[in-house]
Amino acid sequence: MTVRQTQNAHGKTQSPSSKWTDKAVYAAGAVVWRVVDGKLRILLIHRTKYRDVTLPKGKVDPGEMLAETAVREVHEETGIRVSLGVPVGVSRYHLASQKQKVVHYWAAEATDDAIRESTFVPNREIAALEWVSVKKASAKLSYPVDLEILDFFSHLVDDGALRTFPVIVLRHAKAMPRSEWDGTDAARPLTERGSRQAKSIVGPLRAFGVRKIVTSDAVRCVETVTPLARELDRKFVTTEKISQDAWEDGTDDLRHVVGRRVRAGKPAILCSHGPVLPGLLSEIALATGTIQGSYLSSAADLDPGAFSVVHLSSTNPGSGIIAIETHIPKV
Template structure:
């Protein structure tokens, strides 16, 4: 007998400043007379991150910025069907998006301690505890590797001018959908054409310009690769210290080392494994653990100058890891 596929859902622990602390958002569903975190089922083909942002907007009337992916929740629904819910911590960034056909009839903002007492389910209690254990996130960056640009051997011009292929443009559009929710105010790219083009759908979506920054370039022949890694890590740290939300496109020989350098500066609160699953707290890892396929990347959360969470972003199912 085939195993029943779990229902996939996503949601958020949405927070906002309040007095000397913060408040989180809970929603009430009259059908079940329960209080829970805003969440909902994924639409066909929808990425959990975009689903989480959408569901929070529709149920709680909150435009929210995702920050850190929390451990997933697994439980059985009332009819016994298994369900898995992926949550993100999210900073409230305005109102809007409420859909009257949702099951929600009331929204409350409460300190975490009060929310823990009000929620109706133990799995929401666990999620709130995971959220409360996070340090205050001050900046979120999206770091991606350029999308597919065809084979070097079939391109007659300079490698820096090699453009995206059709599949690469599809990957770039998928990445734009994942990066837009963090509301980047700066878009930075390595100099090669394929890197700039990878951010182009996002730039058009947000009506932002792309800044070319050679700090994210791969080393040229004869250059010390470690210098490029240090330059990229330094620029990412500068962006984080400015409390800037940004999207950055770099290259495969730069990203792993830069992330390993940043992770080594502090203990990540939570890291994603190679399959994109969040795990418990883990010590910094080697650059090999941050290898990044073309058309994919990472969501980085910082507390001041410390990298506290690294979560993989994959816009499509392609997970290639070729150099270049």
């Protein structure tokens, strides 16, 4: 399940949510964009079977979370590998079977390298790809629900909030209870379920282009990020500055850790503990000049293995939080 909480550049907060049920078909996709000669272009797909023009998207595979579905489907349909940016809405409509289809969309920039590496050729599913202006996209898209997504995307463009980077706040996966552990609290390991959670979130975290991993030095946090670090073939940074022990002792330094990540302007993860998360989200708000509100509390109220993605402006991080979305593992 994925719950999304979105704050736009005007400070308006929306909290749409969706529940996994057998009464709906879930899918995910993206508004893929690039800048050509200083002009914004949107990628449309011309589908062979349906003879329509739409945005790249597709159904969730078993065990997938929505973010990884979006990245996979964009690559399968267009040959372009993307990292997800700001969420741009959810479309809902009924299929011929009377089931509701729920499609989550993100903005996603197509880099020059990704386009050069694309191996797309017309096939039985996709007849053609077309890069067009936002205005032409509005005229060409076949379905009103796609136009609603494009309209939300256009507001991001107008607000200058399209190019972003994420700072992801991750709660460690399920750990052995204190009552069943004889060692120090910091040495508590993950349970079997926690290990499965840690593996299950690798795909969704990769979908946001994460390259930097910073974690509490507690064993349960280190074990949570280890599968991701292995998949990325990158080392993670451990620090007691965002640990629960330091937080309880009053020796933590959340501001220093968050400040470095915001200044770096690169996709990053901060893995910490339930009691510490509200402070981390608060420091992100302070570092970016964002008005604090209940949306921060919601983003910090995470189950084990869940994470909140905080999207910040790449060109002006101090302009405030662009959006926040929360992802909950299905394990």
